Amino acid sequence: MLNIALFGPPGAGKGTQSEFLIHKYNLFYISTGDLLRKELAAETKLGMQAKDIIAQGGLVSDEIIVQIIEKTIKTNSDANGFLFDGFPRTYIQAYILEGLMIKLNSNLDALISIEVSEEESVKRLLNRAKTSGRSDDNETVIRNRLKEYHDKTLPVLNFYKEKGNYIAVNGMQTIPKVTEDIDKVFNDLLSKKLLNIVMFGHPGSGRGSLGKALAEKYKLEFVATGEMLEEEIEKGSETGKKIKNLYESGQLVPDEIVIPLIEKKIINSKNIRGFIFKGFPRTLVQSYILDGLLKKYDSYIAKIFEIKVDTLELIRRLDKRSKTDAVMPYDSSTEKIVKRLQEHEDKTIPVIEKYKETHDVTIIDGTPSFEEVLKNLSNEIEKSFKNLK
Ligand code: AMP
Numbered sequence: 001m002l003n004i005a006l007f008g009p010p011g012a013g014k015g016t017q018s019e020f021l022i023h024k025y026n027l028f029y030i031s032t033g034d035l036l037r038k039e040l041a042a043e044t045k046l047g048m049q050a051k052d053i054i055a056q057g058g059l060v061s062d063e064i065i066v067q068i069i070e071k072t073i074k075t076n077s078d079a080n081g082f083l084f085d086g087f088p089r090t091y092i093q094a095y096i097l098e099g100l101m102i103k104l105n106s107n108l109d110a111l112i113s114i115e116v117s118e119e120e121s122v123k124r125l126l127n128r129a130k131t132s133g134r135s136d137d138n139e140t141v142i143r144n145r146l147k148e149y150h151d152k153t154l155p156v157l158n159f160y161k162e163k164g165n166y167i168a169v170n171g172m173q174t175i176p177k178v179t180e181d182i183d184k185v186f187n188d189l190l191s192k193k194l195l196n197i198v199m200f201g202h203p204g205s206g207r208g209s210l211g212k213a214l215a216e217k218y219k220l221e222f223v224a225t226g227e228m229l230e231e232e233i234e235k236g237s238e239t240g241k242k243i244k245n246l247y248e249s250g251q252l253v254p255d256e257i258v259i260p261l262i263e264k265k266i267i268n269s270k271n272i273r274g275f276i277f278k279g280f281p282r283t284l285v286q287s288y289i290l291d292g293l294l295k296k297y298d299s300y301i302a303k304i305f306e307i308k309v310d311t312l313e314l315i316r317r318l319d320k321r322s323k324t325d326a327v328m329p330y331d332s333s334t335e336k337i338v339k340r341l342q343e344h345e346d347k348t349i350p351v352i353e354k355y356k357e358t359h360d361v362t363i364i365d366g367t368p369s370f371e372e373v374l375k376n377l378s379n380e381i382e383k384s385f386k387n388l389k
Contacts, residue, residue, distance in 0.1 A: 001106050002027065002081035002190065005088065005097070007156065008114035009149045010142070011124035012171050013178060014085045017114065020179050021083055025186060028072075028079035032087040035068045036060060037134075057136055057144030059152055062092055073100060080387070090152045094159040105358075107298060109189050111160040112182060114171035118146060194299045195220065195274030195384055198281070198290075200352050201307030203331070203340045204314040204321070205366045206373065210307065211278040213374055218381060221269045225280040228261050229253055259289055266297060273385075274302070287351045303384045304359050305377060306352055307366035314341065 002025060006014040015031065022029045036054060039047030046067060050060045069087065076082075088094040101107045116124075122142060129137035136145065160166035169181045197220070201207040208224060215222035232240035233247075239257060246253050262280065269275070281287040294300050309317075318337045321327060331337050355361055362380050366373055 001079075002186070002193075003084075003101065003106055003108050004081070004186070004189075005084040005108060005111045006114065007111050008171060009116060009118070009121045009153075010145050011121040011128065012114040012116045013124075013175065014114060016175060017179060017182055018083055018085050021182065021186065024183070025081065025083075027081045027083040028076045029083050029085065030069065030072055030087065031085040032060075032065055032069065032089070033085070035072065036064075039068065055135055055141070057141035057148065059089060059148050062090065062096065065089075065093060066096055069096075069100065073104065077104060088156050088159075091155045091159060094156050105300075108165065110165045110167050110185065111156075112185055113157060113166060113168045114178065114182075115168050116171040120172060121146060194272070195302050195381070196294060196299060197274065197276045197303045197305065197381070197384075198301055198355075199276060199278045199305050199307065200348065200361075201305075201366060202309060202311075202314050202344050203337075204317040205307040205309045206370065207278055207305075207307050209370070210366075210374055210377060211276045213370075214377060214381065215276050217378065218274075218385075219272055220274045220276045221265065221272045222276050222278065223262060223265055223280065224278045225258055225262070225282075228265070229258070232261070255286060255289060258286075259293065262290075263293060266293070281351055283347050284351055284354060287354060301355075301359060302387075303381065304352075304355050304361045305380070306361055306363050307373070308363055309366040311341070313367060 004021075004027070006018060008014055018029055018031070021027065036047070036050050040051055040054070041047070046064055050064055053060050065087065073082070084097070088097050097108060122139075125137055125142045125145075126139065128134075129142075136142075157166060167185050169178060169185065171178055173181075195218075197211075197214070199207040199211045211224070212222050214220065229243050233244050234240070239261070243253055243257065258280070266275070277290065281290045291301070315337065318331050319334075322331050322333075322337070331340065352361060364373060364376055364380070
């Protein structure tokens with residue numbers, strides 16, 4: 001999902017640029033000006049309330065704006081993303097937009113400001129007045145609209161400058177050149193979007209080897225907490241020593257140790273297209289932690305897989321592995337194998353159930369050959385990449 005607000009004084013070219021962007025990126029276009037004009041034309045109660053203010057070039061009340069925007073967002077919540085034009089127009093509306101994004105479980109990726117001088121803006125609007133048929137495109141009202149822009153709308157920029165997602169584009173160039181610059185911004189934003197995947201499945205379902213293969217194929221970073229803990233022990237770091245002591249006394253490694261390791265990995269991974277998590281989250285608590293951790297970096301879980309393998313087949317696989325060199329310390333005896341399967345049932349199945357309420361959990365049959373399961377997973381991942389755009 002990509003949510004962008006186009007910003008700029010009246011006449012900056014927001015409407016013109018929007019046409020190209022909504023088609024190329026398949027976004028839902030929300031122009032508060034257009035929505036208000038529709039309400040006016042239909043002579044609705046909202047339209048009548050806004051009529052005089054629009055005619056004078058003033059700003060319509062936030063109450064009215066919230067009502068029309070909320071209605072539009074609600075009926076299009078499955079959109080690929082929203083392109084806002086003419087909103088937010090006041091500092092207060094910037095907060096409102098943040099709230100609306102929370103409701104959509106999303107966030108505003110950027111406010112793109114098309115910068116043009118005041119003289120240019122007036123010149124363009126007077127020119128447009130000849131053909132637009134808009135009652136507010138005449139000189140007195142234009143001056144008032146620009147004054148409103150100065151007094152009430154410009155402060156919106158500070159909101160996004162502080163937030164760090166304000167991007168300026170030079171609007172004094174030709175239309176195709178401005179389009180090119182905005183398009184470049186869109187591409188940059190999209191390439192920063194991560195495809196984060198969680199692999200669920202019982203021990204022995206193949207989630208580890210499949211996850212690794214997918215990571216390599218799609219330039220994703222494989223995050224396996226078990227392996228990360230082992231690495232720390234091998235490095236002999238302070239954390240490693242702590243982990244070793246816990247392992248030796250048969251205790252679980254607490255989240256306080258696991259989480260910073262994952263966060264370090266998120267911060268240090270460069271030029272990747274996303275993460276594949278395996279063996280994490282294992283508990284409900286960890287699922288909230290992962291959601292929070294990704295949110296901290298403006299990201300989210302885009303895809304969840306549950307690899308299903310029949311219990312007898314799982315036992316067969318784990319038992320077979322226990323007799324090879326690939327044996328893990330935790331599946332060296334029947335007792336340990338049963339305990340791990342039980343742990344999964346008790347702690348991890350509730351996590352999958354929780355995610356089923358909020359995410360699309362894709363169930364993949366893990367019984368066929370490795371290549372076939374990998375192919376089925378790959379098909380799903382490719383679909384998800386498309387949805388990110
Ligand atoms: P526009 O088509 O974006 O130039 O908007 C035309 C007029 O609609 C503005 O001059 C305002 O009177 C009103 N309007 C549009 N969007 C907003 C908004 N977000 N907040 C308040 N008034 C708005």
